[in-house]
Amino acid sequence: MKELLLLIAGSILVNNFVLSRFLGICPFLGVSQRLDTALSMGAATTFVLTMAGAATWAVQSYLLVPWGLGFLQTLAFIIIIAALVQLVEMIILKTNPVLYRALGIFLPLITTNCAVLGLAILAAGKGYNLVETSVFGFGVGLGFTLALVMMAGIRSNLEYADIPAPLRGAPIALITAGLLSLAFTGFSGLISM
Amino acid sequence: MAAGVIWSSIGTMALIGLVLGLGLTYASRRLAVERDPRVDQIEQLLPGANCGACGYAGCRQMAEEMAAGRAPAAACVAGGSATAAAIAEILGVEAGEVQERVAVLLCGGGAREASRRSRYLGVQDCLAAQLVAGGPKACAYGCLGYGTCVRACPFGAIRLNDDALPEIDRHKCTGCGKCAEACPRHLIVLADRASQVFVACSSQARGAEVRKVCTVGCIGCQLCVRECPQGAITVENNLARIDQERCTRCGSCLSRCPTHCLVAVTELTPCQPAEGVVDWKQAAQSGG
Numbered sequence: 001m002k003e004l005l006l007l008i009a010g011s012i013l014v015n016n017f018v019l020s021r022f023l024g025i026c027p028f029l030g031v032s033q034r035l036d037t038a039l040s041m042g043a044a045t046t047f048v049l050t051m052a053g054a055a056t057w058a059v060q061s062y063l064l065v066p067w068g069l070g071f072l073q074t075l076a077f078i079i080i081i082a083a084l085v086q087l088v089e090m091i092i093l094k095t096n097p098v099l100y101r102a103l104g105i106f107l108p109l110i111t112t113n114c115a116v117l118g119l120a121i122l123a124a125g126k127g128y129n130l131v132e133t134s135v136f137g138f139g140v141g142l143g144f145t146l147a148l149v150m151m152a153g154i155r156s157n158l159e160y161a162d163i164p165a166p167l168r169g170a171p172i173a174l175i176t177a178g179l180l181s182l183a184f185t186g187f188s189g190l191i192s193m
Numbered sequence: 194m195a196a197g198v199i200w201s202s203i204g205t206m207a208l209i210g211l212v213l214g215l216g217l218t219y220a221s222r223r224l225a226v227e228r229d230p231r232v233d234q235i236e237q238l239l240p241g242a243n244c245g246a247c248g249y250a251g252c253r254q255m256a257e258e259m260a261a262g263r264a265p266a267a268a269c270v271a272g273g274s275a276t277a278a279a280i281a282e283i284l285g286v287e288a289g290e291v292q293e294r295v296a297v298l299l300c301g302g303g304a305r306e307a308s309r310r311s312r313y314l315g316v317q318d319c320l321a322a323q324l325v326a327g328g329p330k331a332c333a334y335g336c337l338g339y340g341t342c343v344r345a346c347p348f349g350a351i352r353l354n355d356d357a358l359p360e361i362d363r364h365k366c367t368g369c370g371k372c373a374e375a376c377p378r379h380l381i382v383l384a385d386r387a388s389q390v391f392v393a394c395s396s397q398a399r400g401a402e403v404r405k406v407c408t409v410g411c412i413g414c415q416l417c418v419r420e421c422p423q424g425a426i427t428v429e430n431n432l433a434r435i436d437q438e439r440c441t442r443c444g445s446c447l448s449r450c451p452t453h454c455l456v457a458v459t460e461l462t463p464c465q466p467a468e469g470v471v472d473w474k475q476a477a478q479s480g481g
Contacts, residue, residue: 069205083213087220094224
């Protein structure tokens with residue numbers, strides 16, 4: 001239990017996917033304009049990350065490893081994630097149309113979020129079991145949400161800031177992301193994994 | 194050996210693809226969201242202007258609510274009774290009565306009747322004109338005449354006439370109230386379609402001031418109050434008001450009004466004007 005909690009805390013703060021591993025930068029910069037959309041995107045991604053962790057673990061340990069096909073990992077994981085996102089979309093549309101409308105375009109966008117693929121490959125490389133992989137996915141999702149929400153909060157304040165003309169827009173967003181990432185290096189060594 | 198790896202790779206990927214494909218096909222069948230076909234039918238019947246008079250975001254949302262039974266069949270104000278009846282037939286319920294409303298302009302002071310105190314050369318829009326020291330009109334209550342209501346109307350029922358006053362086409366007007374919201378001076382009200390006699394003035398200034406700035410303003414003289422056999426007219430804040438519940442549309446007040454600000458908005462075909470109602474322009478000509 002203690003290991004699992006450490007795993008969550010570690011993947012949120014120390015090995016934050018966005019700010020330390022630089023995975024999932026695309027939605028980090030693209031969907032961090034507003035706080036509420038950032039939260040929805042974070043929630044949807046967390047859900048998919050947890051599910052994808054479990055699904056890819058099953059394929060990895062029951063199909064690829066026994067048959068000695070570890071080199072097919074990336075290929076297999078990509079189509080599994082894509083199919084999973086499709087399935088999740090259908091389930092949400094069926095069970096909760098309000099959530100479906102709130103998530104909107106973000107849900108299919110998660111298919112191409114490299115954080116999901118990164119999680120699957122990292123977890124497989126570390127040899128986590130099913131519970132560990134799912135918990136790792138959940139923690140990574142929380143870390144992703146945290147980064148997204150922080151960025152959205154900063155960017156909504158940037159709207160009113162007096163930014164020099166050449167730095168307005170994307171440049172200041174990248175500088176902000178860099179500073180955030182630098183701040184997160186302060187957590188390194190907090191939990192050794 | 195190498196050939197074996199290739200074949201097993203192809204086989205594995207084909208297997209994964211097949212399983213996922215079949216799974217998704219099955220899921221899409223199982224999880225198919227049943228769309229209520231009545232929603233589309235209802236939407237076809239609606240005006241489609243997304244005017245929002247019903248209180249929903251648009252026609253589609255209202256159609257969904259109607260099909261789900263959460264909105265009455267008569268919820269569409271703009272569509273009127275005929276639309277409500279058609280929708281009720283689809284839903285298999287009683288139609289209920291739509292209280293049909295129509296927009297009425299409560300000002301008769303156009304470019305010829307009302308004087309100006311300044312020239313306005315800015316953006317040709319009432320909201321903009323109102324911002325510049327309250328607009329160019331000498332009357333602080335009257336129509337500015339830059340057609341903000343014309344642009345607000347989703348049904349093309351309003352046009353500016355040669356007197357720079359908006360004219361509302363009662364056949365096109367659906368009573369959605371967009372123009373009433375848009376008017377910065379709140380000169381357009383929604384009235385029951387049956388009511389026909391109105392005070393075409395909104396000025397609360399004293400009679401002498403009204404006379405100075407406008408030839409057709411209500412001066413609060415009380416003549417109509419005394420004339421009305423139903424006691425439907427009262428004067429509040431120097432302005433006559435008609436209680437439409439009590440008004441029998443007899444038209445006797447029209448000829449008494451010294452400034453001709455009492456008007457009867459007559460219905461053209463197919464609705465015939467109530468008996469005794471005089472067209473206010475004719476009354477003005479014959480009376481004056």
